[in-house]
Amino acid sequence: MIGRTKADSVELDEAAMPATSHVSRTVVEEDGEELKIFRRNTAFGTITEHGTMFVGFSSEQRRLEIMLRRMADDDGVRDALTHYTTPVTGAYYLIPSVPALSRFAPDEDG
Numbered sequence: 001m002i003g004r005t006k007a008d009s010v011e012l013d014e015a016a017m018p019a020t021s022h023v024s025r026t027v028v029e030e031d032g033e034e035l036k037i038f039r040r041n042t043a044f045g046t047i048t049e050h051g052t053m054f055v056g057f058s059s060e061q062r063r064l065e066i067m068l069r070r071m072a073d074d075d076g077v078r079d080a081l082t083h084y085t086t087p088v089t090g091a092y093y094l095i096p097s098v099p100a101l102s103r104f105a106p107d108e109d110g
């Protein structure tokens with residue numbers, strides 16, 4: 001499902017990697033370059049309600065969009081992870097750079 005062996009967490013060889021594995025669906029290349037993101041998965045919850053909070057940071061929103069579409073069967077191949085997880089909510093947030101924000105700040109003397 002993920003693309004690694006369960007016992008030792010060793011990543012599968014390309015030949016043995018299922019097209020439906022999470023790694024296969026989220027490793028995306030364009031012009032020979034991998035579209036990378038920075039990600040944090042954090043467990044949350046109690047006995048009755050629990051799960052994983054996925055947070056992905058990217059310089060381009062489209063990278064996350066492409067990955068989500070590929071996970072959700074955009075091209076006829078569905079990420080096996082989605083058979084065991086239930087998406088509850090999701091959102092995109094913009095984090096402007098300091099130079100971009102400072103364009104809106106008033107001058108020191110008003």
Ligand code: HEM
Pocket residue numbers: 002003004011022023026027037039041052053054056064065067068081085
């Ligand atoms: C609850 C949901 C998710 C879980 C439990 C999960 C779990 C994992 C795990 C265990 C890996 C490690 C694979 C490895 O290193 O072999 C991984 C990799 C990755 N995941 Fe997720 N993931 C989730 C959601 C997402 C989402 C929503 C995205 C993108 C929008 C995403 C993008 C990625 C990417 C890009 C990698 C790195 C693949 C690589 O370079 O090897 N994941 N995920």
